[in-house]
Amino acid sequence: MNLWLVIARKDLLQAVRNRYLIGVLIISLLISAGLRVIDFDTGTLASNELPPVDFQALKFSIAVFSPFAIVCAFVVPLMMVEEKERQTLRFLQISPATIVDVLAGKALVGIVFCLAMSGMGLIFSGEASSGLSAASLAMVALGSILFTGVGLLSSAFFQTSLQANTWAGIPVMVLFFGLIGEVLPLGSGLANLVKLIPAHSASVLLRASLNGSATVEDFAIHVIYFGAWIAAIYALTIWLYQRSDHD
Amino acid sequence: MAIETRKLSKSFGELRAVQELDLAIEEGEIFGFLGSNGAGKTTTISMLTGQLRPSAGAAWIMGQDVTVDYKSLSHLIGVVFEFPNLYLRLSAYQNLYFAAQLYDVPGTRIDELLERMGLTDRAHDSVYEFSSGMKQKLVIARALLHQPRVLFLDEPTSGLDPTFARGIRELVRSLREDGTTIFLTTHYMDEAEQLCDRVAFIEQGEIACQGAPSELKREFGKPLIKVELRDGKAATLSLESDKDRRQLAVWSEANALLSVHSQEASLEDVFVEVVGRPIEA
Numbered sequence: 001m002n003l004w005l006v007i008a009r010k011d012l013l014q015a016v017r018n019r020y021l022i023g024v025l026i027i028s029l030l031i032s033a034g035l036r037v038i039d040f041d042t043g044t045l046a047s048n049e050l051p052p053v054d055f056q057a058l059k060f061s062i063a064v065f066s067p068f069a070i071v072c073a074f075v076v077p078l079m080m081v082e083e084k085e086r087q088t089l090r091f092l093q094i095s096p097a098t099i100v101d102v103l104a105g106k107a108l109v110g111i112v113f114c115l116a117m118s119g120m121g122l123i124f125s126g127e128a129s130s131g132l133s134a135a136s137l138a139m140v141a142l143g144s145i146l147f148t149g150v151g152l153l154s155s156a157f158f159q160t161s162l163q164a165n166t167w168a169g170i171p172v173m174v175l176f177f178g179l180i181g182e183v184l185p186l187g188s189g190l191a192n193l194v195k196l197i198p199a200h201s202a203s204v205l206l207r208a209s210l211n212g213s214a215t216v217e218d219f220a221i222h223v224i225y226f227g228a229w230i231a232a233i234y235a236l237t238i239w240l241y242q243r244s245d246h247d
Numbered sequence: 248m249a250i251e252t253r254k255l256s257k258s259f260g261e262l263r264a265v266q267e268l269d270l271a272i273e274e275g276e277i278f279g280f281l282g283s284n285g286a287g288k289t290t291t292i293s294m295l296t297g298q299l300r301p302s303a304g305a306a307w308i309m310g311q312d313v314t315v316d317y318k319s320l321s322h323l324i325g326v327v328f329e330f331p332n333l334y335l336r337l338s339a340y341q342n343l344y345f346a347a348q349l350y351d352v353p354g355t356r357i358d359e360l361l362e363r364m365g366l367t368d369r370a371h372d373s374v375y376e377f378s379s380g381m382k383q384k385l386v387i388a389r390a391l392l393h394q395p396r397v398l399f400l401d402e403p404t405s406g407l408d409p410t411f412a413r414g415i416r417e418l419v420r421s422l423r424e425d426g427t428t429i430f431l432t433t434h435y436m437d438e439a440e441q442l443c444d445r446v447a448f449i450e451q452g453e454i455a456c457q458g459a460p461s462e463l464k465r466e467f468g469k470p471l472i473k474v475e476l477r478d479g480k481a482a483t484l485s486l487e488s489d490k491d492r493r494q495l496a497v498w499s500e501a502n503a504l505l506s507v508h509s510q511e512a513s514l515e516d517v518f519v520e521v522v523g524r525p526i527e528a
Contacts, residue, residue, distance in 0.1 A: 006348040010334065010341075017336040087332035091389070094296050095349045096321045 003097050007105025008112075011079050015109060021075055025117060028070040032063050032121035058180060060210060061203060063125035064140055065179050067117030068147040073172040076110040076151025077164040084159055099241045103152055107234075110148030118144070135209040135219050139202040142226050143179075146198060149233040150175060156240040175199045198229035248307070249274040249397050249428035250295065255304035257290050257452075264290040266452045267304065272445075274309075274396070277419065277429040279443035279460075281436065281518065283527035287452040288432040289329065292399050295430070296326050308397055322350065325390035329402040331382035333374045339385050340370040343392060350393040360388040365414075380411030387418065397428045404438060416442060434526050436514040446514065448521055455521045460514055467520040468512020474498065475505045483510065 015021055083089040083102070092102050118140060150171050158164040178197025186194060194200055201222035208214035250272040257265045265287040272278045282288050293299035295306055297317025306313045309323050333342050343357040361367045364384040374382065383403065390398060400419065404412035419429060419442055433439055439446050440460050447457035456463065470486040476498065484491035498504050518526050 003349065006345065010337070010345045013341065014334055014336050086335070087328065087330050088334060090298060090328060091326075091332050091346075092349075093298050094321060094324065094326050095346070096318060096351075097349055098318065 003101040004104040004108060007092075007097060007102055008108040011106055011109045012112070014082075015075060015079065015113070018078075021078065024070050024074045025067070025113070028067040028117055029120055029124055031066045032124040035059050035063055035125035059125065060122075060136075061179050061206060063121045064118045064206075065143060065147075065176065065199075065202075067121045068114050068143055069172045069176050071110055071113045071117065071144075072147035072151040072175070073169040074165070075113055076106060076148055077155040077158060077168040078161060079106050079109065080152060080155035081158050081161055081164045085161060100238055103234075103237060103241065107145075107148050107152060110151060111144045114144030114147060115141070133209045133214070135214045136206050138219075138223065139205045139209075139226075142223065142230065143199065143202045146202075146226065146230050146233065147172070147175060149230055149237065153233050153237040153240070156237060156244070179203045198226055201226045248272065248310070249276065250278070250306075250308055250430060252295070252306040253304055255291070255294060255306050256302050257287075257294055257299060258302045264452050265294070265449075268449075268454060270447065270454075270457075272428060272430065274428050275423060275426050276444045277423050277431060277442050279439035279446035280430060280432045280449060281434065281439055281446055281514070281526070282432075282449035283434060286449045288449060289401055290452075291449070292326070292401050292430070292432060296320070296324055296399060322393055323395060324397050324399065325393070325395035326399045327383075327387050327390045327401060327403050329405055331379070331386045333382060333385060333389075335375045336373060338371045338373055339366055339377070342374060342385060343389055346389045346392050352392050356392055360391060364388045380407050380414075383407060383411065383415065387415065391422075395427070397430065398422060400429060400431045402433055403431070404433070404435065412438075436518065436526065440514045448518055450522045463517045464512045464514065467517040469516075471510035473508045473510050475507075476503050477505050478503070 080103075083092065089102070093099075151168065154168045154171050155164065158167065174197060176199070178194055178199035179202060181191070181194035181197070181200060181203065205214060205219060205222050208218060248271055250270060252268050252270045255265060255268040255270075256263070268291060270278075280288050280291065290299065294301045295308065295313060297313055297320055301314060308320050311320055311323070313320060334345070337345070339361065340357060343360065344354065346352075347354060347357055358367070361370050364387065366381065366384060366388070369377070369381065374385065377385065387400075387403070403415050403419075407415070416438065419431070422429060431439070431443065443460060445457065445459050446463070448455040456467075458466070471483055472486065472495070473481065473483050474495070475481045482494075484495055486492065512520075515526065
């Protein structure tokens, strides 16, 4: 069997037996379920000077991406940090598996968790039929790869579960802001900053696909931008681990 | 040669953890690498197994350069780490199954090793529930799955109760009979004395001396005997001293000796003689 799948299978078995991880995943589903009962159309959040808030896209984004945030902040970094903490990474180092195999195995598990949890999130929030299109599904898939990559990247800086639990949420908050920033009433300066966050591309395309205004050109540009960030994040993660390996 | 190093060195910044290590270990040999904690034993194992890149020098395992393609070594070596680094949420069987898939070993080998280690009855229990000794046995089983030709044992009996420790020593002996080369680090001198064909003392990253335990004891030990006399007195005499030898002859002729015990030096004594202080655990 391919070593990526061998490692992914082991990580999946470990993860489903980790009560802490299961707990945080249930929290993400509760957030999604909460979206069903919250009436976003009541009250006025934006002033007249700011663009109108697209509550439908906001609801969809939260339902899809809050599980991503949980997976990125907790599941993926903890999978890797536990290997360091328990010194099982030393066993993997002397085995036929390379660090790329180890990271790829964990990425597979992270992506599976992201997709499964966001699918459930959409069902729980009642948004399952509201915005599914080729464009939105593609961005959800790319988003799962990006969030998992960020989780792996952050794990390179932590040696203990405590460190990961304390700090791994920070890059996720930045990514999440990029996702929901597009549908929030922001000033022009902050809005420009938000546009630099790679997850922003997902948000723009999601909104366009929900409005039925997504074009092939828009789709291609955002996918290329998003893809470049994904490639850079995974390359940096592999480089950091290869650098620390053997030194 | 199973393991060979030439001026193998490792520094961490200013700290010279291992300095110009020269080793030559034959196939099928049990080689003891002895020293206090922090002397450089684990750093040496880490370099020989591809976990750490040497700062200088070279090393070969079964003729393969460890610094060139350490992944090609993975099927030749097995490592028993000092810390039982297992996946605690998985069962014993699942831990071995994972390793078997990594090394492309058939599943029948798992049952064979669980049986050999006496873990068959607990094969499907979570490793969380295992005692230290059982975890250590499982780590050894995992290291043996792919039948490595060179086995590195890093403090294999550290912290184990005497029964488990004895079991692991018996296992090491049986592995030698199978032709496996064993590189054993320990700070238990009596363990090294019982098991090893040759030992090396490492102190502050340098080899202080190496050789067969019996040779080292002859070279560095003092040939002493302890005598008990019929009048209740006792004395320790050196066989190297003319005066003591004459005194022994006098007591013998006078039929004054009740018992004579040889006071052969232990490896611990040799270590103190060579390094200048006892080994620190």
